[in-house]
Amino acid sequence: MAEPLLSVEHVSRRFGGLLAVNAASLSTPAARITALIGPNGAGKTTLFAVISGFLKPSAGRVRYGGEDVTGEPPHRLARRGIARTFQIVQPFAGLSVRDNILVGAHLRHRARSAALDIAEAVAREVGLGEMLDQPAHTLTVSGRKRLELARTLATEPKLLLLDEVLAGLNPSEIRDIVPVIRALGARGIGVIMIEHVMQAVMSLAEHVFVLAEGRIIAAGTPAQVAADPVVVEAYLGHGAAAKVRSAHVQ
Amino acid sequence: MRGFLPIVIAVAVLAVVPAVVHSNVVLNFLVVALMIALAGQGWNILGGYGGQYSFGHAAFFGTGAYVTAILQVHYGVNAWIGFAAGIFAGAAVGAIIGGLAFRAGLRSSYFALVTLAFAEVLRIVASVAPITGAGVGLLVKLDLRAQSFQFQSRALFYYVILALVAIALVIAQLLERSRFGVWLIAVRENEDAAMALGVNAFAVKLAAMALSAAVTAAAGCFYVQYFLFIDSGIAYGTWISIEALLTPIIGGAGTVFGALVGALVVKSLGEGAKLVTGDVPGLDLMIYGAVLIAVIRFAPRGLVGAFADLHGRLARRFMAPQPPVREALRG
Numbered sequence: 001m002a003e004p005l006l007s008v009e010h011v012s013r014r015f016g017g018l019l020a021v022n023a024a025s026l027s028t029p030a031a032r033i034t035a036l037i038g039p040n041g042a043g044k045t046t047l048f049a050v051i052s053g054f055l056k057p058s059a060g061r062v063r064y065g066g067e068d069v070t071g072e073p074p075h076r077l078a079r080r081g082i083a084r085t086f087q088i089v090q091p092f093a094g095l096s097v098r099d100n101i102l103v104g105a106h107l108r109h110r111a112r113s114a115a116l117d118i119a120e121a122v123a124r125e126v127g128l129g130e131m132l133d134q135p136a137h138t139l140t141v142s143g144r145k146r147l148e149l150a151r152t153l154a155t156e157p158k159l160l161l162l163d164e165v166l167a168g169l170n171p172s173e174i175r176d177i178v179p180v181i182r183a184l185g186a187r188g189i190g191v192i193m194i195e196h197v198m199q200a201v202m203s204l205a206e207h208v209f210v211l212a213e214g215r216i217i218a219a220g221t222p223a224q225v226a227a228d229p230v231v232v233e234a235y236l237g238h239g240a241a242a243k244v245r246s247a248h249v250q
Numbered sequence: 251m252r253g254f255l256p257i258v259i260a261v262a263v264l265a266v267v268p269a270v271v272h273s274n275v276v277l278n279f280l281v282v283a284l285m286i287a288l289a290g291q292g293w294n295i296l297g298g299y300g301g302q303y304s305f306g307h308a309a310f311f312g313t314g315a316y317v318t319a320i321l322q323v324h325y326g327v328n329a330w331i332g333f334a335a336g337i338f339a340g341a342a343v344g345a346i347i348g349g350l351a352f353r354a355g356l357r358s359s360y361f362a363l364v365t366l367a368f369a370e371v372l373r374i375v376a377s378v379a380p381i382t383g384a385g386v387g388l389l390v391k392l393d394l395r396a397q398s399f400q401f402q403s404r405a406l407f408y409y410v411i412l413a414l415v416a417i418a419l420v421i422a423q424l425l426e427r428s429r430f431g432v433w434l435i436a437v438r439e440n441e442d443a444a445m446a447l448g449v450n451a452f453a454v455k456l457a458a459m460a461l462s463a464a465v466t467a468a469a470g471c472f473y474v475q476y477f478l479f480i481d482s483g484i485a486y487g488t489w490i491s492i493e494a495l496l497t498p499i500i501g502g503a504g505t506v507f508g509a510l511v512g513a514l515v516v517k518s519l520g521e522g523a524k525l526v527t528g529d530v531p532g533l534d535l536m537i538y539g540a541v542l543i544a545v546i547r548f549a550p551r552g553l554v555g556a557f558a559d560l561h562g563r564l565a566r567r568f569m570a571p572q573p574p575v576r577e578a579l580r581g
Contacts, residue, residue, distance in 0.1 A: 052446065078448030086446070092439035103436040106429045107448035115429070155448055 003066055005030045005190040006051070006082075006159055011060030012214075013046050020046040022214035023060065028207070030158065033185040034192045035205035035222070039235050043214040044194045045087055048161050051192075052084040053077040064159065078107060081158035085148040085165055087194070091136040097123060098132040100147055104154030118154055126150045126180055142173040149180070160184060162193040166200050174200060202226070210234065253423055260507065261416045268405035277404040281476065283517040284411040285469050289490060290497035290509030291418040292466030297495060298503035299425060300458045301438025303358065306365030307466045307494040309347060309372050310340040312485030314467025318474045319388045320381060329390075329399035333471045340467020341460045348459030352452050357441075366491070373486030387481030390474060399475045411472055415510060418465050422506040434458050435504070466494060496538055500545045502552025511553050516541060 007027035013020050021043040028034040036044050049055040051062055053074040062070045069077060083104075092100050101119035109115040123129050126146045131139065136147060145165050152160060162181070166174050178200055184191050185204075195201050201208065201222060208225045210218040212234035218225050225231055229241030236244070264284075268277060289311055297303050314336035321327035321335055351364050376382040394402045401407050425431035433454045436444035441451050470490075474480050484490075493516075501512025519541060520534035527533060549556035 054442070054445075073450075074445040075448050075450045078446060084446050086443065090440050090443035090446075092436055092443065094439055095435065099432070099435075103432055103444065103449070104447045106432050110429050112427055112429070115432075151443075151447055 004028060004063075005065060006192070007063045008047070008051060009061045009063065011047065011050055011057045011062065013043070013050055013055060014058040019214055021050065021057075021211075024211060024214065024216050025060075026209045026216060026219070028159075028190050028192055030190045031185055031188045032190060032207065033181065033205050034190075035201045035208045036192055036194050036211060037196070037198075037201060037208060037225075038211035042211040044211050045163055047211065048084060048163055048192075048194065052082055052161055078155055078157075081156075082161070083152035083155050083157035083159070084161040085145075085152055085163050087163040087167070089141075089144040089148050091139070091144055091147055093137040094135070096133050096135055097128055097139070097147060097150075100136050101128075101150045101154045104151040107155045118156075122150045122154045125153065125183075127176065141168045142170075142177075145169065146177065149177075153184075157189060159190045159192070162191060162195075164194055164196065166195055166197045178204060198226075253427065254420070257416065257419045257423060257506070260419070260510070261412065264412055265409070268408055274404055277408055279517065279521055281404065281408050281411055283513050284408075284415050284510075285472055285476070286493050286497055286517060287510045287513035288411065288415050288418055288472070289466045289469035289494040290501075290513055291415070291422065292462045292464070292469065293494040294422065294462075294498035294503060294505075294509045295425065295465060296455075296458050296462035298498050298505070298508060299422075299431060299438065300434045300455060300462075302455060302459070303362050303495070304365040304459075304462075304491075305362040305495065306347075306367070306369030306491055307463075308486045308488060308491040309365065309369040310344055310463035310466040311470035311473070311490045311494065312369070312372060312376065312482075312487075313343045313463075314340040314470030315474045315480045315485045316376065316382055316388075316470075318471040319390055319480050322390055323388050324381065328397070329475060330397070333399060333468075333475070336471035336474075337464050337467050340470065341464035343467075344463025345456060345460040348456045348463075352455050352459075366488075369486055369488070369491055373482050376482035376486055382482065382485075385481070387479060387484075390478040392478060400478070407476055411476075414468055414472065418468075419506055419510065421461070421465070426506065430454065430457070438504070492535075492538070496542060498552070500541055500552060502554030502556075505552065505554040508552050508554050515553065 004027035009025055010023045011021055012023050024047055038044055046055065050057045053072050056071045061068055064080060064082060069080065092103065098119055101122055102115055105115035105118040109118060120132065123132055126149050128143065128146050128150055131143065139147060149165055166177065169177065174197060181191065181204055193205070205222055208220065208222050209216055210225055210231050217234055218228045218231050232241040232244060267280065271277065289307065292310065293304060293307050317339040318329070318332040318336040321332040322329055347365060347368050351361055356364055378384055382388065394400045433444065433449045436447070436449055437451050437454055445451050470485065497512035497516055498509040499512070500516055501510065502508030516538060519537050523533050523537050545552060
């Protein structure tokens, strides 16, 4: 494998007595969609917060594009090309869709006209082209998720961290947005997605990391990971893998 | 130059007033109202656009006023240079208070309390320090010449403060359409989301506070030239902190004209009440309170916001084709 775009090396994050992330390591190259899965409370979002600079790791390093970026503030990482969405969407509620995306577009374009052009192009790309003038607080859940995605795309990222952008969407909305995400990988953006919608993980991700109780317990292709008894047990409890297998045999 | 037309019209209308009205009482009222509008527009940059509610803009008003007065009284510096120095000093105080408060991560009510505390500390220091004239205050020597920034005619003072307000309106208009303004509004709406999009929230808030302080300091500098007297209660008193935040909130925080509209309305109501009831102490504050409650209840986006909503509703009703019609035309 060539020099990875991002490599997380033995990162730990402690909150008082709770070790939310425990010596987790993962890496991803550019132009690939990687999934980060795991049961609730596994530390996935905490790990994202460390990578994107919102939390400093208690131990370990984050390397991006060959440089050590551990502990850099979020705005500097965004300028380097790391963008994230929030699991709980954080729209600029009082602003229009256009003005929301404009904030991201201004990162690399000082001129208002250039930034507005980018904002409109990105809005069309994620299917918000018709809603540019609508206030963000009037959007549906699906619209807000798209807006999260659009704002981060407007920053022209090299690495995109998507935190459950499919959660809360109905199957037809998921069908609409999956090709948008697939296109990002094809365009050369490295994507890491936290996702519970396994169907989407299976169809989108080339590589999957499984986080449970703060540790990476498995990694591989979606098929390998799904068949891994350790992963099944992490979700369903100790001894579950054996039961599932025996159920299949019968 | 789109967007500047309303400013040109508003300033032009206000500029005609001295040609029509010769009453010194009316002109004096308008000069004071515009001075409050200027102080309020300073607050509006940080509070209205940036969402950082300062309760201590007296710190900047007073610093502008004292620097202008001290340079003239103690050092014989030209009033115009004192005026410029006062604005810079106000910006510097803003940057210092902002640097400390934002570095400590203070938000919302904590930020408000810290700014209030800084203004009070400055008031107490000014009330005992010899250089500020302590409890007695400072009198600027009467010298009715333009080069001393003093004018025989009220109308000239009126034009000076109107020009300053015009500049403050233009600053807000430029802010709305600049990258810095977009970032500042993003910080107001959601600081974390803004940072994730590459906005250096600390730097943006700090710059906004320095700019905000400079504008409010200009109002303080003007106060000294107009009244030729300053003491700690006027310079750093809570009255100016309150008026600087009340006027843009009532007029419409985060709008270009909010502070101007708010200052004219609030000051008119205050003066009107005095005319009706005689000079009852504290009556103006009661009026402000009542107006503030009414505005928050019925027009939370201020008078300018309420007007924009009304205008939009009427426009939709009478001018635009109904959505189905538009669909049919396109199909």
